[in-house]
Amino acid sequence: MNQGSITTSSLQTSSKGEMVLVTDYGLDVLAALLHETAIEKGFWDKPKNFDVFGNKLALIHSEVTEVLEAMRKNKGSEEIVEEMVDILIRTLDLYASMRNGGFVEHSLDEILFKKMEINKDRAKLHGNLF
Numbered sequence: 259m260n261q262g263s264i265t266t267s268s269l270q271t272s273s274k275g276e277m278v279l280v281t282d283y284g285l286d287v288l289a290a291l292l293h294e295t296a297i298e299k300g301f302w303d304k305p306k307n308f309d310v311f312g313n314k315l316a317l318i319h320s321e322v323t324e325v326l327e328a329m330r331k332n333k334g335s336e337e338i339v340e341e342m343v344d345i346l347i348r349t350l351d352l353y354a355s356m357r358n359g360g361f362v363e364h365s366l367d368e369i370l371f372k373k374m375e376i377n378k379d380r381a382k383l384h385g386n387l388f
Contacts, residue, residue, distance in 0.1 A: 285350065285366040286357075292347050293354030301351070306359040314352045321345045 283291075296302060304310055325341040328334075356362045377384075 289350035289354040296351045318348045
């Protein structure tokens with residue numbers, strides 16, 4: 259189902275002039291929901307440590323490769339997007355685990371908007387060649 263172009267119409271501006279996503283949940287809540295499912299499905303049976311987190315990052319990387327392979331093999335839009343969703347699910351799950359375990363303390367929602375503002379003022383290609 260083609261829903262058209264993605265635009266910034268899903269953003270609103272607060273009274274302070276800050277961008278606000280028009281959703282019922284932020285990334286932190288979505289991460290928590292995804293993490294609860296991952297726990298229920300046995301993805302977090304081992305104690306949390308940096309070795310486990312490294313393994314989870316490798317699995318995120320494998321999902322990135324699956325996007326590339328879906329594109330290379332012309333598997334179609336739905337499979338490409340499904341693999342992108344897997345990246346988001348694994349990333350948000352890892353974040354929630356690290357946040358709940360005290361390995362990180364900052365909110366994704368907070369840092370996302372901060373980073374968006376930083377990137378607005380960065381040079382083309384952030385000063386790199388590519």
